[in-house]
Amino acid sequence: MGKQLHEPVAIASSDARTARKSSSILRDVFSSRRRMLIAAAWLLLLLAAFSAATFAWFSSSRYTNVTPAAHTVSDSGYDLLIGASQGGPFDTECALSQTDKTLYPISTADLTSFWRGTFQNANGITTEYANCTANVDDYALTGTFYLKGSSAPLAVYLYQSQMNVTSDPQLLAALRVGFIIEGSSGSQTYIFSCDDLGSTAGATSRRTTAQDGVVVSGAGSWNYVADPSLSIGGYTMDGTGDAPVARAGAQPLYTLAADEVVRVTYFVYMEGCDDNCSNEAQSRDISLQFAFAATRA
Structure with missing residues (x-):
């Protein structure tokens, strides 16, 4: 038991x-x-x-149906011509080299060094960048054309009323158009905002950088500098048809010597540091047309 x-x-x-x-x-x-x-x-x-937090520097933006063209007009009987090759043929209009492109946000202060964002913090602020100059063609629409002067020196301007990139307010506010003009008198670089080419009313604005009004600059390492973009209106001629007149106070882009041919490298890109470079700018089409006009210098 x-x-x-x-x-x-x-x-x-x-x-x-x-x-x-x-x-x-x-x-x-x-x-x-x-x-x-x-x-x-x-x-x-x-x-x-x-x-x-992906307000800018997104990676899936698609732009299609890009139909690039460029043309020129002159007044007073002085011809400003354009061509896709340095040796011609030259005419008043030519097709640009690329017709379909995907754009991604990048940043530049001089069209020489280009940067892409690599990290955003939880507040949507981009804090790290990588140099993408070597493959900028993967991010921007780039190419070249040539302008040819006549027997007299010509002062060359943009012709705003004949220019076009897009009608979408958000994309228009975020885009930049850059030109590097190289000729006998040296090289001139211009970066233009596209706000003058249509209405940007209603475009979403949100800061995605640690500072306001800046772009990314530098070659080996990056830093912020003031946004250098210019207004197209300060470098344009007004009017219709073949009789434009320089806008009051406007400056010529370049002065062509008699019979001179200059090389123009162009860039169309989204400025990732722009407050309007947000997700709303994705999946928009670009119908691109540059226009130049000239008068006797």
Whole structure:
């Protein structure tokens, strides 16, 4: 009987140990699951934060149906001609080299060094950049054409009323058009905002850089500098048809010597540091047309 009395006690003690062990395992499992759930919750929260922070420097922007063209007009009988090759043929209009392009946000202060964003913090502020100059063609629409003067020196302007890039307010506000003009008198670089080419009313604005009104500059390492973009209106001729007149106070882009041919390298890109370079600018089409006019210098 004594043995029988002790056996239940021994069994009860074993069950208790087993129960305590099982309880401990369950606590560990629940604790582990809780930690996993907390970790998953944080992961989802972080993903949500980063998803909500992609206001600029996005990577899936698509622009199609780009139909680039460029033409020139002159007044007073002085011809300004354009061509796709330095040796001609030259005419009043020519097609640009690329007709379909995907654009991605980049930043530049001089059309020499280009930078792309590589990291945004949870507040949507881009904090890191990488130099993408070597493959800028992957991010921007670029190409060259040539302007040819007549037997007299010509002062060359933009012809704003004949220019076009897009009618979309958001994209128009974010885009930049850059020109590097190279000729006998040296090189001139211009970066223009596109706000003058249509209405930007209603475009979303949100700062995505640590400073306002800046772009990314530098060759080896990057830094912020003041946005150098100019108004097209300060370098244009007005009018219709073949009789434009320089706008009051406007400056010529370049003065061509008699019969001179100059090389023009162009860039059409999204300035990623612009407050309007936000997700709303994605999946818009560009119908690109440059226009130049000239008068006797």
